[in-house]
Amino acid sequence: MLDRTTVVRNIAQQGDALALLCALPHACTPLAFLDPQHRAVLDKLKFGNEGTRQRGRAALSAMTEKYIDAVCVELVRVLTPSGYLMRWIDTYCLCEGHHLRIADLKPVDLIAWDNLRPGMSKRTRRRGNYLVLLQTPPISPKTWRDRGIPSRWPEKIDLKIYPRNVYGPGWRRRRGGVVGPIWPRTANERRPSDGTPF
16 A cells, blocks of 8 residues: 555556555545446446457456445545545446445536447447536535536547546636646647636
């Protein structure tokens, strides 16, 4: 396990999520992103074609639901009061309420990401996932300063470059302390017109 002195802050970290979170001090960030590699829907549907249809994603190691919940509990510890956890979740986990298992996190908003590609399901074809915005107590909308973020993001992703786009919509905002996801930049990515620095 990492100790708190081995984590260099403000750079991308790599390693076991629980070990990295345990190395962080209490209430050290107002915002965290979690994109768990969950298997819940794949285990439920039992398609059996993961290696052929989702080669990039199937190669990633899966997390158990117990492990994902442990990461969420540790994220509650490192979030400041009224801090946000932005958690990627698929339709199955959303409908089953997996994000409700952690008592100290309350869902306050939802962003739908449409990847413009029909996916798997037994009833409707899935096109994208969801970003559930969860907040630690005390619940207050005053801590969210950027009201310009839309609740739906249509975006086509080149899966040859990004087998699983970690931060989904390629947006980045930095206004009043709210920082959006930063994903690997491409040659085609344009500088935001609002003058936001990279």
